[in-house]
Amino acid sequence: MTDTAFRNRVLIVLASAVLVAALVAFGDQTTLRFASRVAIYALAAVAVDIVLGYAGLVSMGHAAFFGLGAYVTGALALVGYKEALLAWPIAVLVATLAAFVIGALALRTSGVYFIMITLAFAQMFFYGANAVPGLGGADGFRLPGRSTVAGLSIDDPRIFFLLCVAILTAILLFSRRAAGAAFGSSLRAARDDEARAAASGIGAYWLRITAFTVSGAIAGLAGVLSANLTLYIAPSSTLSWHLSAEFLVMVILGMTGTLYGAVVGAALFLLLIEVVSHYTDYWAFYVGIAVIARVLLVHDGLLAKLQERLAL
């Protein structure tokens, strides 16, 4: 890493810290709510980038893990378990197990099959949630209130936002570290040339299952936070396959295979929706056109150019 690259990295980290501090100091409730949403979706997008950017797998099923995280948190809150230290690990564990099983099945195939299978399994949870009584079916249900962390309230929007940012930062650091370690290198090697990787003793199947499972756990954690932000859970908002596609859009809006690109992409995507929906109810029409234009016209993602410029 050159000196300029290092300097630029430090500057970016500082700028992000200043942004977070400014939001906490001056943000009103609406702004903080939006910022929390960005952090939560960024977390899910990071999860998707782990499998997309490093393992080269296009998952159209991450809404399942996001939704499971949200649903388990909500269901536990309904029966009185609102303590985060208890409820959140359980919710994440359920999402992790689902990711392991779906991953084990879907990874028997690759390419288009993998895309369609992850999509179909996520849809199974969507229809399942529609039919579970006591959780509102298709209408969804309202949570009695936010979780408490070790007995402390996180109802203050500033505290909740800081919690989301802290979790996102921790996951980013953990993932970057894993990506740089032998695990990440083996994963990339298996993505680029499976036969050659196998000859070097790298078994792609279990590596990919591990990556997919970890990714599912992180998406589940994002779902947990989302349930706490909105306090309302419905199949259409947490388990819809559109959500899975949106996570992918966020990743490629930033840049694949960098993890922080997913964060930038999530912010850009949600900002775009926020701005367009200010002018028209039919925001999805224009966002759809933007997505098509991004795919057809831009090759590398918006950050790639910036990255070159800053020599990161």
Next chain:
Amino acid sequence: MAIAFLAEQSFNALQLGLMLFLMAVGVTLAFGTMRLINLAHGSFFMLGAYLYAWIISSTDSGLAAGIGALILLAIVAVAIERVVIRPLYLRDHLEQVLATFGLILVFNDAVMMLWGRDPLYTPLPDFLSGHVMLGDIAYPTYRLVITAVAIVIGLALWYLIARTRTGGLIRASADNRAVVQALGGNVDTLGAGVFALVALLAGIAGIMTAPLIAVTSGMGDAVLIQSLVVVIIGGLGSIMGALVGALLVAFVDVFGRTYLPLAFGNTTGFALANMSIYLLMAATLVWRPLGIFGKAR
């Protein structure tokens, strides 16, 4: 009674299966010929239904509405192929998924901008609204007619693919697109033709389904996913797989909705019935990861 009920459910399943086949064969052909994964396939199902409902409300003629809807749909399909789809043939699957997802967003909102947020309802023509006696069962005439139409279309499709020169080109470019091009086949025209053809098949399924359900934005999404399940079970790229998969999925779905609540009680039964075709898919994957008729590529 029990047998009559079974027979009626079987007819319903057959009809659902053939509708799914019209959709799934499009997914399989688009992938087989052009290596394209097209999530917007369900949008053509929806668009067919909307166009039909719109024309029939002003003309009162089912025939005019059907033909008019298909002509408009073909124009839209060719335009979309030219602008959005053709640049995607040589791109990777991620880009195909995202661009066609963008198309879904556009279409789902476009129909609401054009025809409002409320669902559209289409009447059945009088001569199709009655029942036909099949032995002891009074079966809706309309459902019989669309079953017959789907069978005819299926046979025509088989003839086109298996017996004509165009079909030979389609099969050849499924095997090796570059060689077809090198031998002087126009793969661009072929791609546009196949795309329009599968869009029309989806549109026909949408038109025939329109009088049975409420026409709403997003109605194509559910059908798209079901047809993906069909293709995963049957094997991607295989027309026979699309047929067998569609019938399997339809029978499991229809009979699951009847018998699972009886077997497991309403609560578990309904949840299981909602998930049955996905469990079928999971079971198929354990047994044959590439689907029943799937071949490694």
